[in-house]
């Protein structure tokens with residue numbers, strides 16, 4: 001009896017030593033929403049998620065970049081010193097080895113011949129757009145080029161639309177393809193979930209607003225797609241479903257964590273970036289950068305998050321790089337097409353099924369076939 005207990009104890013010690021985990025209580029107490037993290041994974045993430053020391057801040061005073069240079073379309077409002085600081089930073093963030101000439105034909109810095117410079121100009125616009133108009137997602141933390149690029153010209157985490165495949169002479173559509181790919185978190189879930197939800201604005205929904213009998217259009221395939229997206233989101237952030245959901249009722253906003261609302265804005269932000277920034281780059285990027293269907297590389301949660309719930313563990317990008325926010329004057333003029341100009345709907349208002357009880361007892365609902 002005694003020795004059995006000792007063996008059991010030794011086994012327990014051994015097991016915990018093999019695979020150390022940390023658990024964090026999430027959600028309201030009593031819900032048993034616990035996140036479990038593996039320490040090994042956390043350590044591996046540490047390497048990619050180190051934030052480089054910011055370059056010394058530059059004075060906002062003195063002549064502006066617009067006054068100092070000839071061909072500046074985005075950063076004209078910066079002081080000359082801030083502009084130079086920004087160039088030095090983007091070199092370190094995007095092209096540390098190739099240097100200024102990854103984008104420039106030095107000594108003629110005005111020259112726009114290299115596509116990389118023209119893409120970089122759109123990227124500057126995009127970064128300011130994220131930091132100015134998408135604070136509902138990025139908060140005061142914000143992003144820099146480094147958030148996605150991490151010292152490489154091509155960010156490590158992007159996705160392409162999967163091509164239809166020919167199998168034994170038959171065309172198999174993407175909808176029926178069952179191959180584990182990164183865009184379905186290496187599961188056999190559908191590979192087009194990201195097309196549906198992060199490029200198009202299909203409804204992310206499993207629970208319908210009404211009972212099946214009264215015209216619930218939610219199909220099995222939609223449920224599969226939703227789970228595909230959810231797996232990709234969880235993997236991108238390095239978290240489990242409980243980071244956002246109360247698992248006995250996935251749809252319930254009342255019982256979700258605040259992070260689920262942040263994620264809801266994240267989905268809308270990614271759609272916006274893919275449609276307004278990435279897709280228009282199709283003609284600008286060289287063929288070798290395009291995907292199997294000739295589409296541009298696209299953004300998803302992992303592009304910024306890289307396995308952490310806050311990119312770079314929440315390093316304060318905006319505090320260190322005020323250059324990457326649109327100036328107040330430009331914000332006023334651009335307000336017409338900024339996403340925040342039209343009041344952003346709240347997640348609960350658009351996504352909560354109006355009647356959840358009808359799902360629980362579909363027979364109770366007076367649908368069209370109720371009498372038959």
Ligand code: HEC
Nearest residue numbers: 069070071072073074075087088091100103109110120121
């Ligand atoms: C990743 C691409 C990229 C890298 C690397 C880069 N630049 Fe630039 N540079 C740009 C873009 C884009 C503009 C135009 C900005 C705008 O339109 O607001 C620009 C503009 C300039 C201009 C203004 C030229 C003019 O008169 O119009 C100067 C000067 C300049 N860069 C210097 C540098 C220096 C020096 C380096 C290296 C330390 C560097 N850049 C690295 C993309 C880059």
Ligand code: HEC
Nearest residue numbers: 090116119120123124127144145148153154155158289297
């Ligand atoms: C939200 C993520 C994100 C941010 C932030 C971002 N980029 Fe990019 N960038 C991308 C993606 C995605 C691509 C396309 C990569 C590919 O071709 O596979 C790209 C491509 C580029 C390219 C073309 C590289 C090549 O060799 O084809 C340049 C240059 C570039 N970005 C510069 C910048 C600069 C400068 C900033 C900051 C002002 C920036 N990016 C911020 C996601 C981002």
Ligand code: HEC
Nearest residue numbers: 204205206207230231234240241244250251260263264351
């Ligand atoms: C980072 C936060 C986050 C994580 C992690 C997450 N979800 Fe979600 N989930 C959401 C958001 C936000 C929505 C609503 C999306 C929308 O309406 O655009 C949602 C919607 C859903 C729905 C549809 C609910 C309905 O109304 O029909 C299901 C089911 C779901 N998630 C399951 C899961 C599962 C299973 C996991 C784990 C594999 C998971 N989620 C992980 C944020 C998350």
Ligand code: HEC
Nearest residue numbers: 137138139141142233259262263266267300301304309310
């Ligand atoms: C352009 C970069 C970027 C992309 C793309 C992005 N996020 Fe984020 N996300 C951030 C930043 C920055 C923060 C930190 C915000 C803060 O500190 O308030 C954040 C925070 C979050 C949080 C809150 C985490 C916490 O610990 O409170 C969630 C949840 C989240 N993101 C989910 C998502 C999901 C889901 C997607 C994809 C649909 C996504 N994000 C895409 C930049 C991004």
